[in-house]
Amino acid sequence: MKRPTRKRRPMYQKQKICRFCSDSNLQIAYKDYSTLRHFVTERGKIIPRRISGCCAKHQRELTRAIKRARSIAIIPFTVSAA
């Protein structure tokens, strides 16, 4: 039996651009809370590349920076619900 073919809904998505590639002044540093906090959810999770739009290289640098910042209590590991 043939599987009923489902029409694929066309996906419209804006092309995401890596922030760090487009702006060379933006640096990834583990001490810099103000930039890192944009790449962490309210619960303290690292935002995936698919959503943040970072390129692979910068996402790698970001995760490293975030994990370092967590170890010295600049960024929380988790944020429990209030």
Added chain:
Amino acid sequence: MRGYELCLIFQHETTEESIDQKVGSLQEKAVSIGGEIIKIEKWGKRSLKYAIKKQQKGYYCFVSLTGDNKTLHEIERMFKYDESVLRYSYIRLEESEVKAITEIPEPVKAAETKPAETKAVEEEKTTEAETTPEKTENEPAAKEIAESAEASDIEI
């Protein structure tokens, strides 16, 4: 010689003097082994994002230095059993990062031969550190308030 960045979080009750003393003794040891302290960066008192040893606040101090594994052993020995140090961690710097630190403050490097002048420079740094933390403490607090406001909006 490799470059490292050492992060020290002291208990917030520790006085500036004792911190200076500890950093000074670290400097002495590093120099005696053959390393060098490139940069001292004091953030002052900040709230920790999670409690370390039941403390919610800490005094942040970053020290950039060059050295080898002996220096790191020495650091470990100094701070591992020191109760006033909540957390210490060191991170290896890339060579380009070390260069960026050492090349910009040329006058400081020239003054290193005269110990009296370096002290003056350090004092200047401390005064800067004293004035800046107030700003840095207030800013994140304001942001947190803004964030929590956003969060509460979403929950509603």
